[in-house]
Amino acid sequence: MSAALLQILLNGAASGGVYALVALGYTLIFSVLGVINFAQGALFSLGGYLTFLLMGGRIGVNGALPGWHLPVALPFWMALLLAAIGAGVVALLVERVAFAPLRRRGADPLLSLITSLGAGVVLVNLLQILMGAEGYAFPAGAAALEGLPEALLIGGARIRTVQVVLLLISAGAVAALTVWLERSRTGQAMRAVAEDPTAARLMGIHSGAIVRLAFLLSGMLAGLGGGLIGLSVSLAGPYFGISFGLKGLAVLVLGGLGSVPGAIAGGLLMGLAEALIPSAASGWRDALAFAVLFAVLVLRPSGLLGRRLQEKV
C-alpha cells in the first residue's frame, strides 16, 4: 500500500472514530424512543469541561468565578471517567425536563426535537457563563503520553499519537457497548424495547428504566468524546461540541437510524470521505462529505445498515 493511500486511511479513521462515538449516543436514544436528542452536542462540550475541571483546571478570567478550581486534581484517565458519568447524569436530567413531560402527555415525538434543542442551548450558555468564552487545553502530558513521540510514522504515513489513543479508546467503547447490548440481560432488554416497546412492557420490562439507561449511556458516550477531543485538540469554547453533534447526526442518518454497526460504518465512511478530498479542494471537504451522505440516502433511504421501516395496516 502506498504511503499516500495509507495516510488517507489513517486520516479518515482518526476523525471517523470520533464521529462514530458521537453517532452512537444518538443511536441509543433513537433506537429506544424514536427521537433525536439535540442536546447531545452540548453534552459533548460538558464532558470536555468536566474533565478539565476534575483535572484541577482553573476557570479563566471571563468565567463567572475567575481563577476558581475544584479542590482535586485527578489524573486524566480518572477525570475522563468521572466526567463521562457526570455528562450521563446531566443527560438523565435532560430526559427528565425535555423528553419525559412530552411522553407523559402523548405529544408528537417531533416536539422533543425542539425541547432537546432548547435544553442543549441552555446547557451551552450555562457553560459559557460559568467557564467564559476562552479556550481551554489540558496540560501537555496529561494523559501520561510524554514517553511517546508526538507523532507516529506508520509505513511512511504520519499520525499524531494522541489520535491513535483516541481511536483505540473509541473502538474500545464501541466494542464494549456492542458486547453489552448483545450479551447482557439489560442490553437485551434495551434491544427488546427498541424492537417493540409494547411487547417489551408485556414481557415485564420496565421501559421507563430502559429509557433512562439509554440517556445515561448516551450522555456518557458524549462526555467521553468531549474529554478525548479536549485531550487531542483543546476545548475551543462552549460551542465546540455543537459541530461534533451535527457531524454525529449526519453519521447517524448515513449509517442508518438506530443501527449500532451503522453508526460505526457511517462514522468511518464520513471520515474517509473527508480524507479523500485532495488538498487543492480542501475547502470543499464538508460539501463532499455531505454529498456522500446525500448519495447514500438517495440509493438507500434507510441508510447504510438501517432497516427499511414497514408500515403495518
Place this chain on the structure above:
Amino acid sequence: MLRSGGLNTGSSDLLSARRRGSVRLAGAVAVAITGLAVLGRNSDPAGKPLPAAVTLGAAIALTGNANLYGQDQRVGLELAQRWFASTPHPRPVRLELEDGASDEPSAIAAFNLLIGRGVIALIGPTLSQQAFAADPIAQRQGVPVVAPSNTAQGIPQIGSFISRVSAQSSVIAPLSLDEALERDPQISRVAVFFAQDDAYSTAETAIFQKALAERGLTPVSVQRTQLADNDFQNPITAALQQKPQLVVISAQAVDGGNLIRQLRELGYRGQIVVGNGLNTPNIYPICQRWCDGVLIAQAYSPDLNTPINQTFRRLFQDANGNRTPGQITAQAWTAYQVLFEALQRLQKRGEMDGVTLGEARRRLMQEVLAGHYDTPLGPIHFRADGEVVQGRFYVAEVTMEANGRHGSFRLVRSFDVDSDAGGPTP
C-alpha cells in the same frame, strides 16, 4: 358545515360583502401605518435634546465564535470607562454594552437597539464581516461608529460616520514576513493556510500572498480550512508533503491555535507567521508550548513605554492577575478613549449645550476626525475618510513559559510607518 374554498361562489351578496370587508381592512392598515409612522418620528431619539449624561453604545461579540475577541474587548472598554470616569471631565459618559454576537443579523440588531436607545456613538462590531452589514445602518441614521477591531479593507469608506482605530491588515501583515525572511533568507518553500469561510482571513491571506509574490515566493501549498475546524490532520499532512520552510496562517484564535499545535505535533519545525486573528493571548492555552516562536505583526505592544500605556497595562494587570494585555483589549480601550476625549473637548467649548442628539452626533464625528490622541497604541489621528493613522507597528514573537500554560508576545522589532505615504520602515 363545509366552507367553499373555490374562487366562484356564485353569490353576488357574498362578493359585495367581501369587497366591503377588503375596503375596511385596507383603511385600517393605512391608519395603522400612518400612526406607526407618526409614533416612529416622535420616538426617534435624534430629534430630542441631548441628555446630561451621554451614553456610548458598544456592540461586541459576547457570544458565538468571535466571543474570544468580544470578551477581550469588554475588558478594555470597562477598564477605559472606569479610568476616564475617575479623571476630571465636564460631561459624564455612560457605557452600554450590547451583545452583537458573531454574525451579521445579531450585529445589525444590536446597532438598531442601541441607536433606538439614544446612544451618541457606537463602538463595534467585533468582526469586519459584521461591520459591512451593520455600519450602513449607523451611517444612514448619522450615528458615529468607531470600530475597535475591523481591519478589512474598505470599512471607513462605508460612510462619513464610520471610522476605526484598528489599522488595516495590508499595512501590518507583511512586516512579520520580512522578519521571517531576515531570520532565514534561504526560505523558498512556503505553505499557506487560511480559513475560507471568514471574510477577514480570506482578505488577509490575499495580502500575505501578494506580499510573498513581491518577495519572489510562490506558495507550494495553499490549504483552505474553516473556522469550525479543529482537526487539521488532512490539510497538514498534505502541506507537509511539499516540505515547506515557512508556514503562513490566516485564521482566528481557536482554529489557528489548534492548527499551530497540530503542525508542530506532526513534525513541522520551520517558522510560522500568523495573521491578526491570532493576535490575542487566548491562543496560549490552545497551542500551549507549541505556540513558542510564532511570529506576528501587531498594532500594539505592551512594551510601549508611554504613561497612558503604563496606566492601561497596570489597570489590566490589577484586574486580571498579572496577565499582559493584548492588542484587541488595547484597541477597545482606544476606541472608548477617542470618543470620550472628543466629547469632552466639545463640551469644554460649549458645543454640546442645547443641541439635539442628532446634531451632537454630527459634531462628535467631526471632532473625532479632527483630534489627535495619545493612546496605548501610541499617538494616533484620523484621515478625513475615518481611516486611522498610526505611526508605529511591531513584530512580536510568542514566547511560552516552561510550563506551556502562560506566554507573552515578546517585542522583536518595531516599524515606523507613514500610513499616508505607504510603506513601513524598520
